[in-house]
Amino acid sequence: MSTFTILFSIARKEFIDHLRNGWIIAVGLAFAIFSLLITFVGFGFTGAVGIGQEQSTLFSLINLVIYLVPLLGLLLSYDGIAGEHERGTLDLLRSYPFDTTLLLYGKWLGLFMVLSTTLIVGLTAPAAISIYSGHTLLAWTQLLITSIWLGAIFISISILFSVLILNRGKLIAIAIGIWLLFVVLFDLGVIGILVSTEGNVPMDLVNLLFYLNPTALYRLLSIDLMMDEAMIRQLGLAGQIPPTPALIAAITAWTIIPTVIAGWRIRTLEK
Amino acid sequence: MSPPILSLSEVSKSFPGKEVLKSITLSIAPGELVALVGNNGQGKTTLMKLILGLLSLDEGKILINGQTTKSTRTIDQKALFGYLPETTVFYPNLTGQETLRYFSSLKQGAPSRIDEIFNIVSLEHAKKQRVKTYSKGMKQRLGLAQALLGNPKLLLLDEPTNGLDPSGIHEFYQILNRLKTEGVAILMSSHLLAEIESRADALALLKNGAISAHGSIDKLINSAKLPSIIKFQKGIHFSQKRLDQILKQHNAEKIYVEQSKAFVLTCQPDNKQALLLALLSTNELITKLIVNDPGLEQLFLQLNSGLKIT
Structure with a gap:
């Protein structure tokens, strides 16, 4: 019982802190503006309300999520532990009578709540407009859940680096580096391999490479869940998407493994 | 305990x-x-x-x-x-x-x-x-x-x-x-x-x-036996000779003389009582007596400069 009290106390404090410093409102509104723009542009391009319109809007939003959510997760969490260290509260909390890993898991939970609320704020308006126009609630729910999940992965990665490095100056550079690697450079690298080998790379190897990048996994899972067959064919991905359970397992691993390593590290911390 | x-x-x-x-x-x-x-x-x-x-x-x-x-x-x-x-x-x-x-x-x-x-x-x-x-x-x-x-x-x-x-x-x-x-x-x-x-x-x-x-x-x-500091001014019947005699008798040391009116001495704690008695018992030799016993600050400074307490 007390374990949960401690976990939720830490998460609650994290949430209140971000609510009061304006992060949730500011980022949530910015995200809402971007997603509304995409929704309206999607309507404009496709003309009358129809299935194609929903598919293209969702696909554009998936791409917006791929660009923005990892960055939000990283920037939200990079100073999660390092910030406590620099303000002197990390040592104080480590002297408190509870297992220090709870501090890390509580932080993770709090940041997850912050990011989830931000994305709910950001996606509610376009979802409402789209559903009012006759589109399905299911696809929007799936978009919200997978987006939150993508953010959770980057919270885990960011928290791991936060506990390993404990220096906010270095961590901000690392956060941007991780974003560039997974969101920009990885795809370029895969394209580079395909071009340089003139496509003579086994598809299994390419699929394997995707498991090394959580944003690639998110893209595949979102397309798998939200796009219809026509859209998947149009994207040239027919028969190429790994099985859904494999994608979900990989995404789960990307969420849990960095957090578990971070939990081990904070226990053995000596700074 | x-x-x-x-x-x-x-x-x-x-x-x-x-x-x-x-x-x-x-x-x-x-x-x-x-x-x-x-x-x-x-x-x-x-x-x-x-x-x-x-x-x-x-x-x-x-x-x-x-x-x-x-x-x-x-x-x-x-x-x-x-x-x-x-x-x-x-x-x-x-x-x-x-x-x-x-x-x-x-x-x-x-x-x-x-x-x-x-x-x-x-x-x-x-x-x-x-x-x-x-x-x-x-x-x-x-x-x-x-x-x-x-x-x-x-x-x-x-x-x-x-x-x-x-x-x-x-x-x-x-x-x-x-x-x-x-x-x-x-x-x-x-x-x-x-x-x-x-x-x-x-x-x-x-x-x-x-x-x-x-x-x-x-x-x-x-235990550190740090010296006390004694300050006073010349009395009406001040005599330099008498003062020097008392200081010599009680092993006290003159540190400095302020504007030739006020004196500052140091003496070991063991001699302090006798020194004060001698200074005060001589008719109006001194006036405005102030005694500063050693405190933690002096102890800290002495210990940091190498004093060992046995």
Whole structure:
């Protein structure tokens, strides 16, 4: 019982802190503006309300999520532990009578709540407009859940680096580096391999490479869940998407493994 | 006397390329206030972190409430501590009350104690304000309030009066006195020797990572045999010859003469009484006599410049 009290106390404090410093409102509104723009542009391009319109809007939003959510997760969490260290509260909390890993898991939970609320704020308006126009609630729910999940992965990665490095100056550079690697450079690298080998790379190897990048996994899972067959064919991905359970397992691993390593590290911390 | 709540035996700690603490032996009994003094970088904070289990021990052993420990602390042992780090910046967007509620929940303390603690540290009026509006002294009191949560048996306070104004310092020691009467043991580091002198039960001086003096402050000052300083002005019947005679008889030394009217002498504590009697019994030889007995500051300076107490 007390374990949960401690976990939720830490998460609650994290949430209140971000609510009061304006992060949730500011980022949530910015995200809402971007997603509304995409929704309206999607309507404009496709003309009358129809299935194609929903598919293209969702696909554009998936791409917006791929660009923005990892960055939000990283920037939200990079100073999660390092910030406590620099303000002197990390040592104080480590002297408190509870297992220090709870501090890390509580932080993770709090940041997850912050990011989830931000994305709910950001996606509610376009979802409402789209559903009012006759589109399905299911696809929007799936978009919200997978987006939150993508953010959770980057919270885990960011928290791991936060506990390993404990220096906010270095961590901000690392956060941007991780974003560039997974969101920009990885795809370029895969394209580079395909071009340089003139496509003579086994598809299994390419699929394997995707498991090394959580944003690639998110893209595949979102397309798998939200796009219809026509859209998947149009994207040239027919028969190429790994099985859904494999994608979900990989995404789960990307969420849990960095957090578990971070939990081990904070226990053995000596700074 | 109650058994010590904390005992350190031959504790040593090194960081790469630097031996920070060497063979530290120290103990604190319930209700005792031990002041840890020393220049910056002598290992005071490191010693506290070793006690708390935030750093691992290289050598020696630490006994907490009679139980031998190495580097890790059990939850029960941690529950005995109240810790105020040297610099802590609390969460600026939380109110004082939310801050204490947060820390109280992590110590699994009763929320009802929070109001009582706000009263103890005189922050009742500001508990609903956000911490970012607090002055430095208020933040320090909030830090102390945090350390008092959960009824600790051993308080570890790292430079606790930094940023407090004189009345704040006075109130702070009143709180400590109250805690002492309740049996709380306190280990406190400080640079402010004047405030420790009349309040600490014992002193441990850290120099180059080792304890160079340890014991009650009065005993240490007596053992150090530091000279008293005597100031006076010429009386109506002042005689330089008579003064020189008295000084010679009592082994006293003239340090300087201020504007040829006031004299400053030093003399060993053993000779002080006889010297004063001789000065005062000569008819109006001197006037406006002031005697300064050696204090903690002199002791600290002498110990730091190499004095050894046997």
